[in-house]
Amino acid sequence: MAVDFLGAFGVGSGVDSKSLVESLVAAERAPTESRLNTKISQSETQISAYGTVLSALELLETAFDDLNDASDFESFTSTVSGGLTAAGTSSFSATTTSDAASGSYEVSVTSLAERDRWFSSGYDATTSILNDGNDFTLTFSMADGSTQTVSITGSTPSGVVSAINAADIGISASLIDTGADTSRYKISMVGSLGEDNAFTMTDDIAGGTTGITLAQSTTAADSSFTVDGVAVTRSTNTVDDLLDGVTLNLLSAPSASTGSLSIEVSTDDVEAKIRMLVETYNTIHTAFDALTDLDSSEELGGSLNGDNTFRTIKNQVRDMFTNMSSTPGSNLSYLSDIGIEMTRYGTLEIDEEELADALASNYSDVKTMLSADTENQTQSGDASRGIAGDALFTLRYLMDTDGPIRTRTDMATTRIADYEADLADLELRMEQVYQRYLKQFTAMETIVDQMNSTRDFLEQQIDALPFNNKNN
Numbered sequence: 001m002a003v004d005f006l007g008a009f010g011v012g013s014g015v016d017s018k019s020l021v022e023s024l025v026a027a028e029r030a031p032t033e034s035r036l037n038t039k040i041s042q043s044e045t046q047i048s049a050y051g052t053v054l055s056a057l058e059l060l061e062t063a064f065d066d067l068n069d070a071s072d073f074e075s076f077t078s079t080v081s082g083g084l085t086a087a088g089t090s091s092f093s094a095t096t097t098s099d100a101a102s103g104s105y106e107v108s109v110t111s112l113a114e115r116d117r118w119f120s121s122g123y124d125a126t127t128s129i130l131n132d133g134n135d136f137t138l139t140f141s142m143a144d145g146s147t148q149t150v151s152i153t154g155s156t157p158s159g160v161v162s163a164i165n166a167a168d169i170g171i172s173a174s175l176i177d178t179g180a181d182t183s184r185y186k187i188s189m190v191g192s193l194g195e196d197n198a199f200t201m202t203d204d205i206a207g208g209t210t211g212i213t214l215a216q217s218t219t220a221a222d223s224s225f226t227v228d229g230v231a232v233t234r235s236t237n238t239v240d241d242l243l244d245g246v247t248l249n250l251l252s253a254p255s256a257s258t259g260s261l262s263i264e265v266s267t268d269d270v271e272a273k274i275r276m277l278v279e280t281y282n283t284i285h286t287a288f289d290a291l292t293d294l295d296s297s298e299e300l301g302g303s304l305n306g307d308n309t310f311r312t313i314k315n316q317v318r319d320m321f322t323n324m325s326s327t328p329g330s331n332l333s334y335l336s337d338i339g340i341e342m343t344r345y346g347t348l349e350i351d352e353e354e355l356a357d358a359l360a361s362n363y364s365d366v367k368t369m370l371s372a373d374t375e376n377q378t379q380s381g382d383a384s385r386g387i388a389g390d391a392l393f394t395l396r397y398l399m400d401t402d403g404p405i406r407t408r409t410d411m412a413t414t415r416i417a418d419y420e421a422d423l424a425d426l427e428l429r430m431e432q433v434y435q436r437y438l439k440q441f442t443a444m445e446t447i448v449d450q451m452n453s454t455r456d457f458l459e460q461q462i463d464a465l466p467f468n469n470k471n472n
Helices: 017-065 157-167 268-292 308-322 352-361 363-371 386-399 404-464
Strands: 076-082 092-096 103-111 117-120 136-142 147-152 172-177 185-190 199-203 214-218 223-227 230-234 238-243 246-250 259-265 340-342 348-350
Touching: 017 268, 017 308, 017 386, 017 404, 076 092, 092 259, 136 157, 147 157, 157 172, 157 185, 223 238, 223 246, 230 238, 246 259, 268 308, 268 348, 268 352, 268 363, 308 340, 308 386, 308 404, 352 363, 363 386, 386 404
Parallel strands: none
Antiparallel strands: 076 259, 092 246, 103 223, 103 259, 117 185, 117 214, 136 147, 136 199, 172 185, 223 230, 238 246, 340 348
């Protein structure tokens, strides 16, 4: 930046030309700079507003996605009655998945699956010496005729337990503290459930030395039960390969009675999802209204007022809830048919009686109308996808990288870059204007200074003339 040297030395016109130039340049810059900054702010606001729109549509996508597949409607509950033990507790329970089917079954538990359990005689300490401290080998003979050997290098009860567990042969070992005054610690060896997992153990500990003596407390066995009178055995008490989508948990053998298992469709999950869909739409409706309301106190209130793209998006979202399903059921075609109605305020409300009746009497139609009875429906090409599938198709188009939302925000980002470039160009032009003005004012100051010098010279000459009045 140039310096006003003439003014600094008190010569020239006496005007602060540097400040005057800065004021002139600032006045010339202000209108264009203000206009560009306003446009940048408007574009940034538009980007933020469409970011709000995008977030809202993502919430709606999640809500519709929960009702898009046929499996979303296949929630079952299981009810067990009877089959009680002598203590009055259930002899079995059941859990279901979406693969289940409605039905009733008679179940009677005869016996539970068990595992081999062996316990050693007691040792005074976990570090008691076995086999006079020499290494030895344990040989496990399995029910299928195979054998497993485990080498014991830490010849103590604790060393035996560690070696068996490290061998990973399907047998777990532990030390049990009985609390007795002597022979306090016992080695426990436990196999897996089922008759095929029975085992015995031998060792090669030298005679006459401290070894391992085992006693069996339980014997490996399969579970035994009947379903609708058909005898069934399994090597486990958790049976998930008998009834599709049903896991039977055998708890204990009953005293006498046979239990009943009833599998029924549950509408509770679907009802909760429908309520969440309505709640999500109403939340979005409120947010969208604020974006077009010039009187809104929200930060982005009114920022998309008059925006045609946003108006189109808003209408498309509304249509998702008012249009007829592309896969109507026999009795249900619209969301209003199940009690989801649009109010005059643009929000949704639920007619509780209609919704309850639809779920109880026309559940199959609800499923068809929303999901098209499809699973993992393609989002490519033309198809009848049901209300949820059609909504997802539209939402994913709107949110796509080349959809209207991304297009508008990309355009706004580009405009911001252009405006910022214009501001940089403006700054360069203003610097040139500044230098030009300063040069002109400096030239003026030089001329004024020269004129002042001439005036001073003439005054001196006049003062030196003889008979000057000043001399009288």
